[in-house]
Amino acid sequence: MNQIRLPSIDTLLSASEDLIEAHGRQQTTLVLREVVAGARERLVRSEDQTPPEPTALIEEARAHLLSLSQPSIRAVFNLTGTVLHTNLGRAVLPRAAIDAVTEVAGSPVNLEYDIEKGQRGDRDDHVEQLLCELTGAESATVVNNNAAAVLLLLNTLAMGKEVIVSRGELVEIGGSFRIPEIMDRAGCRLCEVGATNRTHVHDYENAIGEASALLMKVHTSNYEIRGFTTSVSESELVNVASRHNLPVATDLGSGSLVDLANFGLPSEPVVRKVIESGADLVTFSGDKLLGGPQSGIIVGRRELISRIKSNPLKRALRVDKMILAALEAVLQLYRNPDKLTQTLPALVTLTRSAEDISAVAEKILPSLKQALAQSACVQTKSCLSQIGSGALPGDTLSSLAIVMTPKHEGHRYLDQLVKGFRALPRPVIGRVNEGALLLDLRTLSLSDTETFIAQLDQLAL
Numbered sequence: 001m002n003q004i005r006l007p008s009i010d011t012l013l014s015a016s017e018d019l020i021e022a023h024g025r026q027q028t029t030l031v032l033r034e035v036v037a038g039a040r041e042r043l044v045r046s047e048d049q050t051p052p053e054p055t056a057l058i059e060e061a062r063a064h065l066l067s068l069s070q071p072s073i074r075a076v077f078n079l080t081g082t083v084l085h086t087n088l089g090r091a092v093l094p095r096a097a098i099d100a101v102t103e104v105a106g107s108p109v110n111l112e113y114d115i116e117k118g119q120r121g122d123r124d125d126h127v128e129q130l131l132c133e134l135t136g137a138e139s140a141t142v143v144n145n146n147a148a149a150v151l152l153l154l155n156t157l158a159m160g161k162e163v164i165v166s167r168g169e170l171v172e173i174g175g176s177f178r179i180p181e182i183m184d185r186a187g188c189r190l191c192e193v194g195a196t197n198r199t200h201v202h203d204y205e206n207a208i209g210e211a212s213a214l215l216m217k218v219h220t221s222n223y224e225i226r227g228f229t230t231s232v233s234e235s236e237l238v239n240v241a242s243r244h245n246l247p248v249a250t251d252l253g254s255g256s257l258v259d260l261a262n263f264g265l266p267s268e269p270v271v272r273k274v275i276e277s278g279a280d281l282v283t284f285s286g287d288k289l290l291g292g293p294q295s296g297i298i299v300g301r302r303e304l305i306s307r308i309k310s311n312p313l314k315r316a317l318r319v320d321k322m323i324l325a326a327l328e329a330v331l332q333l334y335r336n337p338d339k340l341t342q343t344l345p346a347l348v349t350l351t352r353s354a355e356d357i358s359a360v361a362e363k364i365l366p367s368l369k370q371a372l373a374q375s376a377c378v379q380t381k382s383c384l385s386q387i388g389s390g391a392l393p394g395d396t397l398s399s400l401a402i403v404m405t406p407k408h409e410g411h412r413y414l415d416q417l418v419k420g421f422r423a424l425p426r427p428v429i430g431r432v433n434e435g436a437l438l439l440d441l442r443t444l445s446l447s448d449t450e451t452f453i454a455q456l457d458q459l460a461l
């Protein structure tokens with residue numbers, strides 16, 4: 001009945017040249033059809049039978065087309081208090097790495113090409129030397145992430161055989177990475193030894209048999225067993241393994257290329273130390289404490305790495321040119337470790353001084369108070385940041401937060417506040433604590449405060 005009164009798609013299209021230019025005829029037509037169908041539905045349901053003006057329909061289509069063209073993945077403010085937040089993309093890359101990615105993204109590159117010899121090369125060549133220099137290992141390879149590194153290592157060294165692991169180290173990392181399940185998928189049999197809290201050298205010794213292929217140590221990154229505990233050190237394990245001619249692999253999870261204690265941070269195992277204690281292979285993440293792009297790094301004995309590289313699974317798990325470019329740039333920074341707290345964003349953030357964080361608070365507090373004058377009390381309060389990405393949850397860093405408490409009682413108001421910040425052009429992700437929204441300022445750089453402040457007038461509460 002109302003069909004006649006709505007403009008035809010052709011009529012609308014002829015008045016939508018700018019939309020066609022920007023979004024293409026096909027997409028514009030599709031969206032106009034949706035808009036007209038929506039308008040028809042509204043007319044059928046409504047008492048008011050006045051049809052919308054063509055311009056109104058076109059404007060509706062414009063808004064829809066614009067929202068369709070917005071990227072889904074975009075920058076946010078991570079003010080959650082977790083520095084290396086897995087759901088928010090972990091490490092922020094240094095400028096040098098961003099430039100390197102940009103450079104290789106838009107051009108053919110010598111990814112697997114030896115320019116000097118004019119022949120095929122190996123993509124690992126771009127970082128292997130650096131990784132060996134920084135860890136003391138003989139050889140190295142890089143895959144998609146550390147989960148892939150562990151999978152590939154297990155599959156190469158122990159398919160159809162047994163891997164001996166302490167019961168205290170059968171970890172689950174957030175996001176469904178569990179050592180027993182990875183073992184299973186890698187085609188290995190898990191041989192658990194010891195008890196949850198205590199594993200001794202003789203436990204490993206007694207478990208070694210015909211089917212054993214590997215002794216493995218997993219760094220229990222996200223939990224700690226306290227009290228009556230014993231575990232076997234790398235060097236003890238290496239002794240046992242060498243008596244039986246078996247390799248030892250250590251999954252460090254995060255791991256670090258430098259001793260973080262030098263920067264006043266909680267100590268994490270250093271890859272070089274583990275190699276020095278005799279481990280044959282070590283795996284660790286590129287985007288946890290290392291502060292680089294998502295990747296998994298395997299370093300260790302040449303002969304074993306060479307077997308890993310020739311596993312067909314390596315092909316399925318390899319990294320692309322952009323990751324390698326970013327990783328190389330980040331590793332270069334490690335050649336000057338004294339400067340890392342200035343050059344590598346992950347370490348800049350983790351070692352940030354209290355004064356520096358306070359300066360950010362001072363800068364943004366007046367604007368926040370103004371923007372929330374009607375809706376919330378805004379204060380600063382000391383808080384604790386977490387390193388994140390499997391570093392010990394107990395290892396915290398003192399920091400400063402903005403605390404915003406809704407002026408009205410009720411969950412609804414807090415919810416509005418949280419959603420309001422999330423709906424900003426660059427979404428602000430904080431954390432809720434005791435009826436208030438907390439923004440941990442450790443991860444807000446002074447240079448980002450302007451962007452932060454500028455969008456506050458769009459806060460809809």
Ligand SMILES: *Cc1c(COP(=O)(O)O)cnc(C)c1O
Nearest residue numbers: 145146147221252253254285390
């Ligand atoms: C984080 C972690 C992994 C997985 O690393 P991703 O890079 O996230 O794939 C594996 N093992 C341990 C011990 C970890 O902490």
